[in-house]
Amino acid sequence: MIPSVWAVLGLPALWPQATLAAAALFTLGAGMFPGFSRPALRLVTVAALLAAVFQLRLAAPGLAGHPLISLDGLGLAWQGLFCLGALPAALLLDWDDEVPPALLLGSVLGMGLLAASGNLLLLFIGLEFMSLPAYSLVARPGPRGERASLEAAVKYFFAGGLAGALFLLGMALHYHQTGSLLLVRAVDGPLERAAVALMGAAALFKVGAFPLHFWLPDVYESTQSDLAGFLSTSMKAAGVFLLLRIASILPASPLAAALPWMGAATALFGALLALRQTRLQRLLAYSSISHAGNLVLGVGAWAAQGAMPEAAAPVFFYLTAYLFMSNGIFVFLKAAGVAEWNDLKGLGARNPGAAAGAAALAFCLAGIPPTGGFFAKFFVWWEAVKAGLYFPAAVAALASLTALGYYLGMVREMWLEPASAGAARGDDSDEFSPERAVVWACAAGAVLLGLAPWIFKGLLGRIL
């Protein structure tokens, strides 16, 4: 039987969500008063996110047998990712009214529900809960104008709606087959395979895997950079987590077998298309698709080796490194004021601080040792090799080489080209800029993960 709302709210497992909900309601309420200061609201948002991360330590894994909530180490770890991935957006997002921070917190709340769920129904609720605020946030005017943002939001909404519908259909089939909506390993069978395939398709939509990626470039391009950073990190992590949960229902399903190949194809596809872009935010969107391909490959390798929760560490490491790298590079676009490829020319001379951070992030994203991005790809590819998936790993490596084409190109434009007289935006390199500070913090985090990856193992060992 479904327990009462108070009983559910009292669970320590949901305290992070309760904190975020309270903060969201507070920002909505307080922000309605015209005199309420924006920085205070921003502070509340950031504090709520950090408090949620701390409260994760109190929410011990457990609650097996509860009809809705089941928090394991994996869920706890991922919730940390969701909250931290939203921090740059919370710090830097530009807004006029009080709604965006509430929407941001609401989205993270939904992701938290997703992570804490032990029941397919709550998984679906979390999926929708995290997506609806994102649609509204994307609909706000962005760098390409109001109309483009609206168009992107509608595309996102339809894609997300389709994903939700597929998920519901899969859920129904699963219920028909097993008689329960609990998230446990199921018995093989044709209907069960179909159910897992449908639910997996929904997760792949959210991740942005080829061929279900079509909404992603427009959405990432038409929103503010920091929000794009949030979407590419927290939202992607949520999609990967959903994929992990679905794959664990039936690790031997055709879905799980197809994942490595889809992942490799996605990685190569994203890298190839990114090479052709001249608008930087769109280029980063396609590169995001390429990284999602590596993640899907990682999940596929994990499923092929039995889908043990402890073995998801490589995917988690990748997402952690990606959290720093992707947020950093998206915020860099704002910090340096660059939008087109040609704006990068000579940025090293005009704005060396931002350009240095971007160069470090570009090398991290490309996977050059000794950065965190290298170890991320290394662990995922090793999992693939261990699982016997040599060809997908080779294709993913080829995609990495292709991606180097644009990452190295960015470094070349910034540092090897002389400054061009034309693009002179964003060259106030002497003043303090919060965006640049965030870029440096993200670059430092990404590089440190590579210089000292063993720190991470200790941390992971305590969680997973």
Place this chain on the structure above:
Amino acid sequence: MGWLTLLWLAPALGGFLVFAPGKGRAPRWVALAVSLGVLAYSFWLLAPYAPGEGGWGLEESGAPWLFGIQYHLAADGLSMVLCWLTAFLTVVCVLSSWEKEVPAGYWAAFLFLEAAVLGVFLARDLLVFYIFWEAVLLPMFFIIGVWGSDGRRKAAVKFFLFTFFGSLFLLLGILCLVTFHHAATGTWTWDMARLDGNSVPPSAAIWVLACLLIGFGVKVPLVPLHTWLPDAHTEAPAAGSVMLAGVLLKMGLYGIMRLGFGAFSDLTWQILPWLAALAAVNIIYGSVCAAVQDDLKRLIAYSSVAHLGFCVLGVLSRTPEGLAGGTLQMVNHGLTTGALFLLVGALYERGHKRGVGDFGDLVDRAPWLSVCFAISVLASIGVPGLNGFVGEFMCLAGITRVIPVFALAGAAGIVLSAAYSLPAYQRVFWGEPGPSSVSAKISDLGALDKAVLGVLLALMFWIGLCPGPLLAVIEPAAAALARAPSLGVQP
């Protein structure tokens, strides 16, 4: 912290320290101090272990991490001489760039490069090896791309992409080797001395070895993976070319010696004719391409391709004299080609041109430069009395014992190297100046340059006339590598 770690960590920290003084001349003094310190330290640390039994003289390892990965460094005779070469050439690079107006980042790049290359030669764990291997790309990219000549951007990107392409194959090969080794023996290890290629199923073994050879072959460079080299060498600044030719090219052969003769010793022996053929192609093709070059730097770059072919031939023969000769030739090539690039760099700095036909009649204007260039050219050809002869002779002796026909390619290579070097020398230094000649601008070497080149030439003569001490360090390691194959194929 261990002694070996300090050897690569010191230049890395020095690279950061160089930024401390800020603008002005101070950074180059910091760089000089650090590089001299590293050179002294490398001799102090490694020389006591020098003529040993050929095993790993000095080792250092950290705690095991996961799946057999462990921070593990080790130095044997092979690593030692290459570390000494690296440290020495870094000092040469710093001194030869002394008068250049460059920011602190230039010196930092060279120090970071030194740290990464020392790490490659010292690493024994394959993941540590790979990380250092790739870390070499970053400083070199900036050295070529920021401080090179006109075509530098394209050359830097080509260098990076090509080498990264090879490195990806290397990574895949290493991952497969480690995974197959675990599947066969049940233990996880990344130690290059303990991994056994025989645990790889025969059908897959050749593919795994091919991946590794592609990775190393890009760096050696083995034809046809050499196309990054001419551009990179030509467009890099003089000191950059010295490091590139003198040190980075040795990494590839070093990797082949470690993994090809360690894990995959049997398989490498079986495909020896093919590999030796590739090396012979290197020699002939490199020499022929050098003969038609007009740009002096490009000529030297192609000659490097040929010389490395010699080293590969010697090393592949797996005889003690071949291995020792190949290793010695690696050191020789570093010294000789380093001197040549420095001299061409001096010409370019003064005349801003590097074509063979752009000079003429320099013997009177710049006698020291002419003499140093002559001696370096003769050393590069392999004239007895200079270092090149000893190395090439031993390589040919080695390969003659195994597959004599490739020694013909070697001998032809020697003749060809004379054929491309001497006419170019003659035109530049003794020829009639043409209408576009910049000879009037060429002044002789400065005092610092004379000192640096003097040391290089002295070393060339020393190794050429008295190679005993250096060979005493190399030979035990070479003999140990020659013993490594498990099949009884031997001299």
